Each structure stands twice: as structure tokens, then as C-alpha cells.
Amino acid sequence: MEEYVGIRERVIDRGVGGSCRDRVEDFLVMEKPSRNTYIPLTIVGECPECREYHRGRECPECGQDLRRPRLRPQFGGRGPHTLFYLEKYDWDTMKAVRRIAQALRKHHRHFGIAGMKDKRAVTSQRVTVRGVPPGVLARLRIRDLKIVPMGRARRKLRPGDLWGNRFVITVRGAKVRRLPEALRTVRELGGVPNYYGLQRFGSRRPVTHVVGKYVVLEDWEKAVKTFLTLEYPRESPEALEARRWLKEHWGEFKEALRRFPKFLDYERHILEHLARHPHDYINAFRRLPMWIRRMFVHAYQSYLFNRILSERIARGLPVHRPVEGDVTQDGLPTVPLPGFRTELSDGPQGEIEREVLEEEGVRLEDFEIKSMPELSAGGDRKPALLRVYGLRAEAIGDDTVRFTFSLPRGGYATTVLRELLGSEGVYAD
Secondary structure, three states, X not given: OOHHHOOOOXXXXXXXXXXXXXXXXXXXXXXXXXXXXXOOOOOOEEOOOOOOEEOOOEOOOOOOEOEOOOOOOEOOOOOOEEEEEEEEEOOOHHHHHHHHHHHHOOOHHHEEEOOOOOOOOEEEEEEEEXXXXXXXXXXXXXXXXXXXXXXXXXXXXXXXXOOEEEEEEEEEOOOHHHHHHHHHHHHHXXXXXXXXXXXXXXXXXXXXXXXXXXHHOOOHHHHHHHHHHOOOOOOOHHHHHHHHXXXXXXXXXXXXXXXXXXXXXXXXXXXHHHHHOOOOHHHHHOOOOHHHHHHHHHHHHHHHHHHHHHHHHHOOOOOOOOOOOOOEEOOEEEEEEOOOOOXXXXXXXXXHHHHHHHHHOOOHHHHOOOOOHHHOOOOEEEEOEEEOEEEEEEEOOOOEEEEEEEEEOOOOHHHHHHHHHOOOOEOOO
């Protein structure tokens, strides 16, 4: 699966193996508004005896009282928004926000968040909502969500209004003896290769970058056909069957609409248009929300980034220090997220960038999408190294390791786990 999204190289020869996310409590994520602060988790607590995290007051295995911080609601302050801490247990971020909005009878656009959090995890983050008093939030009860009002706020939270996230991740079935070697490599580099993780591409069906390539090339039929028919084995049998049928009967959109299950609502929006206008692929694609259409282009840029970074490592170029011709940021070499304004590097890094674009059959100017200009991408650069802060690891059993570390915004914990666990590890949900 990794090679499919452009990830092909590692810097650690042998990781500790094992798997994470065996339990939801094995993956804890706490939002960090600044480098030195984080939003505490109170929905779970740690047993002082067995060191496991659980919900409830007592450890179900040891009977010990669970240790957890205390958090008191705040009702003061000024401003049209209310800031609250949201803790969620195995919830998708946007589904949680929409569920809260439904309970408050508010549109979800009145809410603001600084960043998305993992679904299969226990997470904490800040949220703002306009026009809801703190006292109303304090009375809200939704299963597997905890809402703690923290007073009034003058402005809405927006994406990027955070330093990053703190992670506490438990890995089971690990080879503890390999731990020192894995930690040493990450600490010597100061981090790990800054790949875009599988979440960027859709971990259940990582096809967004394939669709994105056809968007950049303005081949709207292929973009639509890929989105509707490209199969991925982790999908449900009903979805796979519908996609397979349409691939074999391309053009029979009315029948496809009948066969596609109701939960594939975005696919059905496209099919509804094609059932009435069979060859109008560009406007069928426009039936998708803007954020999804842009996501396809961003995913393709991320795929190209991964490919270029993989090739840099394969050729023995360092990720933690620049070489001649590199474009740098904060002293680190960068890799482009190609766009129509991108200036490619010089030297060996520039050779890699040009070779990958040529192999893909795309040009920088293709990212100026003339038939759908709202999707055009000017491009950006990102460091080749993801800095890992405060990395600690402790064995809490013969084959169980707990990692604690912080990442700046935009960093993926699975990117770090990929190196620490190695090829034998299972680190993505």
C-alpha cells in the first residue's frame, strides 16, 4: 500500500515490529496550542499498576483507581464565541462536530477547529461555537464525547491555529531489544522522513491521488471513472460489487445509480448527473463539494512529494541537512509540492524533481487548471525531515512499548511509527 502512494524508503533498518491501535486507548492524541502546552485527556485514565489506559474510575484488570487530570469548566470571558475542549473516543472529527451541532440545533459552519484528529483514537482538541452560552455546552451529553466549556472567545478557531499534537502510543507484540537502535537513529537525525501518511490519500481507499492526476491533466472522464470504479479491497462488498459492475458496463449510469449503495453519496451525486447528461463529465465532477475536488489535487501533489523524497533517500542524499542546490527552510532541505509557481531545485535534488515529473507525464504549468481554475495549485515546499520532539519510549511489559512524542502541525504520527516499527510493524488503521 505504501508504494502505491509513493513511499518507498526507510532510514531505520529494523524497527521494533508489533502493532498499534489494538485498542482505541492505545492511540492518544492531545492538541498542542503552543509548543509547551497541550489539551489534557480526562475521558481515559492510566492504571498505576498495569500501566494500561481505560475509561471509567477503576482499572477493570487490577481494580486500581485510574490516574487522570481534573478539568474544571470555565464560564467567563467576552466574545461572541464559546471555546470548549472536546474529547472523543473513536469518533471522526467532523462527524463529532456535526453531532454536537445537531444536538444544539446549530449549523456546523458556526463551529471552528484548529485541526483534524484521528478517528480510531482517544483525542482532545479545542473547538469554538458561535452563539451558544458555556452553560448550555456544560449540560450536553453525547456518548463517547466529552465537552468542557472554557469560557468566551473573541474569534473563531481556524485550521492551523495550533502548534501541533502530542501522542502517547502503545505498541503490542514489539521486539523490545531493538528499541535502542531505533531510537538512536531518530534522535541522531532529529526526526524521520517527512512523508505524507496514508490518511492523506484515504486509508480505506487510497485513490485520491490517482483522481488528482487526471484533474491536473484535465481528463475529466478518466477523473470521474477513476473515482467511481477504481476498487480497493478494504471497502465493503457492496461498494466493490457496484464499482466492478460499472467498470464493466461503463456508460450505463441509470442502472449504476440503482446499484450503488446509498452510503456512497458522493458517487451517487455524480451518477445522478450522468444519468441525465451521459457525456458531461466536467459538470458531473462539479457535483462534488469544492473541498473534495481540491483534496484530489492536494493528494496528487502529496504523492509527487513522496516519490521525490523516496528517490532522494534512495540516492543517498541526507534528509536532515542540505546539499548543493537544495532549497532550504529552517536549515533543512525541502521537497516541492509541485504547482504552476514552483521553482525546481538545482543540483542532484533538482535532477530528481525533473525526472519524477517527466516519468509522471505532468508539467508544472498543468497545475493551472484552465477548465476548472478554482482547483489550480501554485505549489509549495515542505522540509524533507519531520522533526520529532520529546521522543521517549518505555517498555511496560515483555513485548509492549509506549512511545511519547510531539509533532508540529502537518506531521503524521504514522510517519514516525512507520520508522520505529519497521516493515514488520502494523501502524496504520
